[in-house]
Amino acid sequence: MASSASSLTGGISAAEWDARVNLAAAYRLTALFGWDDLVFTHISARVPGPEHHFLINPYGMMFDEITASSLVKIDRDGRKVDDSPYDVNPAGFTIHSAIHAAREDAHCVMHTHSxxxxxVSAQEAGLLPLSQQSLGVLASLGQHDYEGIALNADEKPRLVRDLGHHTYLMLRNHGLLTVGATPADAFVAMYFFEAACMIQVRAQSGGGTLRPIPQPILDGIKQQIGQVTRGVTPGALVWPGLLRRLDRRNPGYAD
Structure with missing residues (x-):
């Protein structure tokens, strides 16, 4: 059995517990939105403090089951720091560890196989400027070619290079990745990434001529997004409401 909330909260900081609760919520929301792939994708979050520890899903636990206390704490090499009956998927941490090490601002890394x-990642042209949802993504999007299941540490420099300073990374023939300062920011970025891909697939399925949004509009989108969110991140704006929805539909993530 996973550790109880009471046993963990007695031995960890309030900041770590807050990170655990929000990361567990992100996992359950991923399941609620239908983006999970059984147990085979990951969301990781840096533990506040100087130790360079991270939280990741217990391998084998479904996303809608994950709790704050069941998350596994690991070091930068993917080794468990605390006792846990669960293992960690090595392919998951290859990707996540590379990005956490290279991007100090990437406190949370989210990867899906939706x-x-x-x-869309399998299409030669990738994401197209077909919707309002796509524009914010395209303004900060990198591309990484598929190299097989992410087990090879030699791939890490290329992942880091292809992400660069972007928020979004399309893993070709593989899936989507977002980074954020918090689980909220990474999750809401993924919402727009996934929505843009869904709209594109449906638009293409309609069979008609597609109408791309002109480049000058894309060039000005970052400033417009800042005006709409009133200077806060979209994650900070939306997260409280998402937690209320989760409390109604799948409570218990904070255990």
Whole structure:
């Protein structure tokens, strides 16, 4: 059995517990939105403090089951720091550890294998400027070619290079990835990434001529997004409401 909330909260900081609760919520929301791939994708979050520890899903636990206390704490090499009956998927941490090490601002890294995301990642042109949802993504999007299941540490420099300073990374023939300062920011970025891919697949399925949004509009989108969110991140704006929805539909993530 996973550790109880009471046993963990007695031995960890309030900041770590808050990170655990929000990361567990992100996992359950991923399941609620239908982006999970059984147990085979990951969301990781840096533990506040100087130790360079991270939280990741217990391998084998479904996303809608994950709790704050069941998350596994690991070091930068993917080794468990605390006792846990669960293992960690090595392929998951290859990707996540590379990005956490290279991007100090990437406190949370989220990766999905959603059907729509993989479908668009397999298209030669990738994500197209077909919707309002796509514009914020395209303004900060990198591309990484598929190299097989992410087990090879030699791939890490290329992942880091292809992400660069972007928020979004399309993993070709594989899926989607977002980074954020918090689980909220990474999750809401993924919402727009996934929505843009879903809209593109549906628009293409309609069979008609597609109408791309002109480049000058894309060039000005970052400033417009800042005006709409009133200077806060979209994650900070939306997260409280998402937690209320989760409390109604799948409570218990904070255990």
């Amino acid at each position: 059907v729509n995301g993989v479908a």
